[in-house]
Amino acid sequence: MLLEGGGFDLDPALQDRYRGEVVGRPYYSLEATRLHYFGGTTGHWGGFCAPLDPVDFSSRSWVPGSGWPFAPETLEPWYTEAATLLELQPGGWAPSDAEETNAPLLPVSSDALGHKLWRFSPPTRFGSRYRNDVVRHHHIQLLTHAPVVSLRTTADGTALDHLVVRQPGGHTVRIRAQHFVLACSTLQNVRLLLSSNDHLPAGVGNAFDQVGRGFMEHLEMPVGTLALMRPQDMQRYAYDWGVTRERVELQLPVEVQRRYGLLNASFSLDPATAGSALVSTFDREPPDVLEAYRQDTRSGMTSELRAAALAERRAHDVNTVRRSPFFTVMTRQEQAPNAASRVTLSNDRDAWGVPRARLDWQLTALDLHSMREGTRALGRALGAAGVARLQLVDWLAADAPAWPERVSGGWHDMGGTRMHADPRKGVVDADCRVHGMANLWLAGAGVFPAGGAANPTLSIVALALRLANHLSATM
Ligand SMILES: Cc1cc2nc3c(=O)[nH]c(=O)nc-3n(C[C@H](O)[C@H](O)[C@H](O)COP(=O)(O)OP(=O)(O)OC[C@H]3O[C@@H](n4cnc5c(N)ncnc54)[C@H](O)[C@@H]3O)c2cc1C
Incomplete structure (x- = not known):
């Protein structure tokens, strides 16, 4: 039942x-x-x-x-x-298992920086x-x-x-x-x-x-802007809503995580114009609940129409990604387990008489250390390979970094x-x-x-x- x-x-x-x-x-x-x-x-x-x-x-x-x-x-x-x-593309989860592997990955030393494969549900x-x-x-x-x-x-x-x-x-x-x-x-x-x-x-x-x-x-925030030192086809890093079925992101190898005492994280690269990503806070509002529902019912679109729309968007996306030497680096970092970050009951009840939830979300020094040192390790690996330069967002680059007022999660x-x-x-x-x-x-x-x-x-x-x-x- x-x-x-x-x-x-x-x-x-x-x-x-x-x-x-x-x-x-x-x-x-x-x-x-x-x-x-x-x-x-x-x-x-x-x-x-x-x-x-x-x-x-x-x-x-x-x-x-x-x-x-x-x-x-x-x-x-x-x-x-x-x-x-x-409804994901079938296959293993190594970057070499991706369906399209024609475009190159960034030429970085695998000891310093790895790649993580993501797949996308329709959704x-x-x-x-x-x-x-x-x-x-x-x-x-x-x-x-x-x-x-x-x-x-x-x-x-x-x-x-x-x-x-x-x-x-x-x-x-x-x-x-x-x-x-x-x-x-x-x-x-x-x-x-x-x-x-x-x-x-x-x-x-x-x-x-x-x-x-x-x-x-998951702490999902822009952590810097990356400038490619040589133009490269970045198609394997590209993402376009509803179109992309697979892409790769950057990830620090476990040995590097161990050396610097870092939490696990994945870094995505999204085309940006110089300076546009250098925001010190990132405040994504949650999606409107009823709008999400309308999207759900809209998915009755015929498959021919959908295929045509997707093909058009894909062509646009490929051009944007190929042209851009600048990328916003977004991190998707795990949060350290923390007993003080907790859900309890509110004194208020819902219409059915059940006490409502009360969320006390808390972060630790390890979360902040990881975000800063992980991003710096990423920048060093890219710089040492002569591939790109990474400029950290202001609040991470500060001498005494502190969280911005609003830290965004991935819901x-x-x-x-x-x-x-x-x-x-x-x-x-x-x-x-x-x-x-x-x-x-x-x-x-x-x-x-x-x-x-x-x-x-x-x-x-x-x-x-x-x-x-x-x-x-x-x-
Ligand atoms: C905007 C947004 C984007 C996201 N994007 C991603 C993404 O890209 N990738 C990803 O992996 N995850 C993503 N997530 C998270 C993902 O949606 C959740 O991980 C997932 O839906 C959780 O599944 P669940 O079954 O635990 O909970 P839910 O999907 O919330 O299902 C819970 C079910 O229980 C029912 N229910 C609740 N209370 C009761 C009750 N008292 N009695 C009977 N029934 C009850 C609900 O009606 C519902 O049907 C996203 C979430 C949001 C909000």
Whole structure:
């Protein structure tokens, strides 16, 4: 049985359930970053995909709290199926596995600088792409407008007994099952676990005060302007919305990350005019939620029209990229695991009586050190190879760098229900089962103990497939 709190269409009254408080570092409005309807936030995601890197799974001495409780090989088999569901180009993830490898990569020493391959989903909108598959499936019973408002445990608090669902008109339904999977997104999963305290006063899975801790984002910001010293065809670095299926970005090798004590990051190059990227802050507003919905419904465009439009844009894009000697360097840096960066409950409740989420997003000195020293290492590698010069943005180049007032994330809510073998250090075990609960599993980026440089959705889907396989084997 699949319980969906929203309907097939976005409804502002239901979306209001996601409204919450932001009390730490400025963050996007919580009701705008996730979509509450069938298909969820894939209704306005961007489709940037890459798997986590092997280093993301390891326990790094220079990144406190890092490490997943399993090796990269555990997730690897699930990435292939996840990529198919997200409609990515098939193939391996080395830059040489890209479909088009004709244009050259920047000639840099591989000891100093590497490349990371990204693939782009159309982007797949799960709500429209998979609606019929779900609705017509013989083994899936879908209930829409069925928000879970509470998790009820057995009296001894070691298992879930039932879910409480409040339907339109205030009608309450209890749902019993053998196994339960919460897949309501990072913040909403935390909200439900913390507010469900009938037999467990601190909330479900929260015996050691771990639920909500370790909220993470990808720090996505322009860090400098790169000037190519010799013209080169930069097509393999180019990105055009809805057109590009693959591109490469720059990445510091693990040895360099270790040497300078850096978090993992990926650097993209976007054509710029000289000076235009030298902004000291970067303040991207979150997309308008209803506009995202309109985009979703617009995707009914016929395939011929779409192909013609895409071909025209591609020609334009190739010319722009080939002409430009200047590029804005954008970083997509992981955030250091940080227990003080956390989600708790607000005193305010939604119309269904559930306490709203309160986000206290916090960064550490390691995040800032990494952004500055990582960008400098990138500049040194490009300069030493005689390929380009990199000018840092003012706030990074300052003698005593400090974060600008607004730090932008990628809308990638991660952590809060992190995975760890030890219940004192995490909420779920390596199978995504909530510690201390016999029949409750979590899906979503909330379980990531470390976020890596890759956007999360490919790994979310891979983890969900692995969990489904695990559950079907136990039934
Ligand atoms: C603007 C934007 C751009 C993005 N771009 C990218 C990108 O390029 N690449 C990438 O990897 N990621 C991207 N993301 C992130 C991506 O959208 C999320 O990682 C992904 O959608 C999260 O999946 P999820 O299933 O955990 O949550 P969601 O997709 O939010 O799904 C949660 C589901 O649970 C339902 N639900 C919630 N609460 C309840 C309840 N109480 N009862 C019943 N049902 C409930 C919701 O209605 C929804 O259907 C982007 C996000 C945004 C906002």
